[in-house]
Amino acid sequence: MDERVREHARVLVDWSARVTAGDDVVVSVADGAHELAVAVARELGERGATVTTLYDSAEVTRGYLRGVAAGEVDVDDDQSVDRALYEAADVVLRLGGGRNTTATADVPRETRRAYATARQDVREARMAADWVSTVHPTRALAQQAGMSVEAYRDFVYDAVLCDWESLAEEMAQLKALFDAGERVRLVTERADAPNTDVEMRIDGRTAVNSAASVAYDSHNLPSGEVFTAPYATEGEAFFHVPMTIDATRVRDVHLVFEAGEVVDVTAAQGQSAVESVLETDPGARRLGELGVGMNRGIDRFTDSILFDEKMGDTVHLAVGRAYDACLPEGESGTESAVHVDMITDVSERSRLEVDGEVVQRDGTFRWEDGFEAA
Structure with a gap:
């Protein structure tokens, strides 16, 4: 062995x-x-x-x-x-x-x-x-x-088999920003794909420092992401990372949100699979998760959500069920029989804002060398 x-x-x-x-x-x-x-x-x-x-x-x-x-x-x-x-x-x-x-x-x-x-x-x-x-x-x-x-x-x-304690310390910085924040905005302006400009509220939520341990309310190995349960989502998001959803190959998904719900969906491939997910129940049209990948030991997409969503320089949004660890006691958040993640690459021409302040630009966080505030 x-x-x-x-x-x-x-x-x-x-x-x-x-x-x-x-x-x-x-x-x-x-x-x-x-x-x-x-x-x-x-x-x-x-x-x-x-x-x-x-x-x-x-x-x-x-x-x-x-x-x-x-x-x-x-x-x-x-x-x-x-x-x-x-x-x-x-x-x-x-x-x-x-x-x-x-x-x-x-x-x-x-x-x-x-x-x-x-x-x-x-x-x-x-x-x-x-x-x-x-x-x-x-x-x-x-x-x-x-x-x-x-x-x-x-x-x-x-x-x-990475240094989980060190990664947990780094991810704690983003968790603190999310926990103190009220609104997150994700913007991408890639030349090779439609733009993303989506805003969601996160106040009243608790972000999870997903360091691959139940001690951190984290339940995947590998892990390496910070995630929370957004709501009141507005705008549009484009997910160009290919993935398999419901045993179907899916590529280039575009979602439009109004009043917290998906009101329009298109995809270059596998659109019917995405539509089927959204039709599962009322909660399937709402976001259950905003996650930011921070595991740079994962260096390529492999069509496995366990790895792809944790990859550094990515952000993912999931329609469907919200995780209880992100919610105040007694609040259910988005309830659904599904939880389906979709991923976008933020390594170039992108920014992640918390309450109007850029915390990540082109894949680089503000505490890292090479970060440009504007």
Whole structure:
């Protein structure tokens, strides 16, 4: 076994999930993540945790949903067994890395949407635990990224096995600006793409310093972003970074916001997939997240949102569900069965403003060398 797999497991268990003796841990294992699951199980055993393992295969899910569609029956809304399992868990670890990144592409879109809606209570129960998602580098993911398996493994471990304490200290500076701010404006004026000029309110929200640990209200490994839950969004945003949404390739998405909602959408590719997301429920037309990528160990787009949204010199907006960590106690924010991120590159001809003050220009933050205020 590659020693980096063992180190990945140790970072996940100790830094990210903060597992202690006696914790009841649910480990959800994708069909390509067996090697990482073995290493994680070893680490959990050494720490005195109890383990329940789930098999999480997109191909199995496809089989079920294809059967539902062929039988013309409704997706079972009673998800009480899965919900009870997560409600009993102290920690939930999700080890991604499937054998086919588009396994459910031929499942009718309305069936996939109904399944996501039916499992919303399950997701809420899982997210009430200390949960962390990560990914094992598989051949399918390497192929999706357009990389050799060896190069992709190096890419993944460069992103995962970094100095998280130092990155947390840097990201704390942006978190402080967001926590004190009232309005954020993102402007891009790229020659090769339509402009973005979108403004949103963030007052009353708490930004998350997403340093890949539940101690920071952060639940992805790798991570490396600062995010908050915006509202009252106005303007237009263009997302030129290609991505896969609902098993469909999507490119060059343009969203127009009025009174906090998406009122118009176009895309050069995959527009129907974006429209389907927006039709999921009323909350799917509102923003649930504004995130700023700050992990410069991630140096290229790979069509994996786990990595792409954390990449330095990027900003992403997500339609759908807002995360509770960003909201005042008792306030729900945007509620939805979906949370779908879209990314724009801000490395050139761009600026991010908080209350009219530029805090990042052309990818450089104001505390970094080379920053130009105007």
